[in-house]
Amino acid sequence: MTLVGDGHTILVTGGAGYIGAHTVVELLGLGYAVVVVDNLVNSKKVSIKRAEEITGKKINFYEVDLCEKEALEDVFKKHQFTSCIHFAGLKSVGESVIKPLKYYYNNLTGTSVLLELLEKYACKNFVFSSSATVYGLPKSLPLKEDHSLSCVNPYGRTKLFIEEMLRDLHSSDPSWNIVILRYFNPVGAHSSGLIGEDPSDVPNNLMPFIAQTAIGRRECLNIFGGDYNTKDGTGVRDYIHVVDLALGHVCSLKKIQEKCGCVAYNLGTGRGYSVLEMVRAFEDASGKKIPYRIVERRKGDVAECYADPEKSKKELGWSASKGLQDMCKDTWNWQSQNPNGYV
Template identity: 65%
Template sequence: MGVKRVLVTGGAGYIGSHTVLELVEAGFSVVVVDSLVNSSPESLKRVGEITGKAEHIDFIELDLVDYAKLESEVFKKYEFVSCIHFAGLKAVGESVQQPLRYYENNLTGTLHVLELLGKYNCKSFVFSSSATVYGGVEEMPVTEEAPLSATNPYGRTKLFIEEFLRDLYKSDPEWKIIILRYFNPVGAHPSGRIGEDPTGIPNNLMPYIAQVAVGRREHLAIFGNDYPTHDGTGVRDYIHVVDLAKGHVAALQKLESSDVGCIPVNLGTGKGISVLDLVKAFSKAAGFDLPYKFADRRAGDVAELYSDPAFAKSFLGWEAKLGVEEMCESTWTWQSNNKNGYRDA
């Protein structure tokens, strides 16, 4: 087959769009399937403009829960070498309020994709998992062997899908599967043209900081300042989305070159950054101090969580290159150029 075509579900979203850009730059052609529930087609239009390779990106608006449409509009029309599966609902708080919606959407959608990939003989799969699956880990840094558990329905959908994949591989060793467990993706493409654009109130720290910086929100609430960390605020492993996207390209290239089985890989920096560290770094990037207030700890939050990235380096030949300064500067460039995200377009 001449064209190396990759199916990217959820490819119009934040991590998806950055990954589509890196895939196209690496010589792949991409078919994006996205329901646009929490994303914008504008992101893919801009990826085409940034790369100058819009002809290598096909977009189909579709919900993965619709099996018949997924088969007729995607699998009967294209032949794929691999699939990267991002699509899914992802707000932790909303998942607690609407667990059945999350289970139906995330689990059913994934089952449909896997069934059709098997039916059309494309058994190469990269899954967008999350450090959420390391529910109650106490030893840092977190390795891939750490015990798995989840504290909310969103995290459980990631955990269940990982179990689907392990069972699928056991039943049919022709499958080649890499499970990427992300830590905390932040930042934006250096062009400032694509970035994180959540609908409604952001669930994650960095887009909330960015919206405070451009005046969309009054101040940042920092949940907890009495943790046993260097400044009392929670510590996390923040990874630049461009590094993360390149990790997906490395995973695809690994699947092309060898039989991998079904393997989980942490994508993180291995460095812990506190909430206050991030606020200070962002204030420096923006050139002014951001307003914040301390609030009570949130239930379920841990003091610190950061990865051991050693396996990603040895297995994929990948490591994070960009630091907290680049994370904050690129986010500020994106948000100040697009105050209301893609809606400005």
């Protein structure tokens, strides 16, 4: 039987990261050849070794920063890419508020250099890792792809500016095929427990903070804000299993083969859970009590955010299949097998 990816070589930037590594596993499983470029600022090389262990396939890996054009071009000279999936970028909302110039330089410059080289080497098929933060403060829910776009923090603005860059690029040259994926809140881990989310510092996202508290690495979970206008006062988000998210990228590569132009899709479940609901679900999955305290809201956070995923279902043939129990169970499986992450 011919595998889907036969004859295709995919450049995956940021492929050693949390979402990148899971996507690499799915791509390899479908017969795609994969080349990973990552500067390892927010990731660890061992994730590549673990992905190879899961799949039994070889991954070409290069430790390169996208802002270093000569080093990146050396990678292009060694491989002929058919598509690129672009994950690489700084991603902390809180840090972006404190260090906006760092985020604008890294995320925008790196993407611009990457696109220049893709154009030079005739690879005009591109999947971009965007974010639901481009919707800003939601005027209505659930969020649809045609909602107005705005941002409340520099991290989100870098995603929105890159989206605009891509739309302008396609307008100037319609031979580009671009899929923009607006993620909601990725959680979970591969069922093997070999790869998962391993923040380099204090976690910025809820689930790894819960998991690290459960395993004993942190004394207490900080819940940012208990006075939102939600069911229990804590923020509500659309959590999506990282394997479902990874499969969304596979579907996007298939969409590109249809000469799709430049199009955006939400990747979410369409269901929102509060922070306290997530805590209780994780306690059930792990059998551990999660101590927590309510602290001040974080600047740039919104009360509620969840997707309308119908466009993805209709046009990509994609929908999330894993529920909250799977998300918590797989996260605990990863964390309990790797109490200190990849270290």
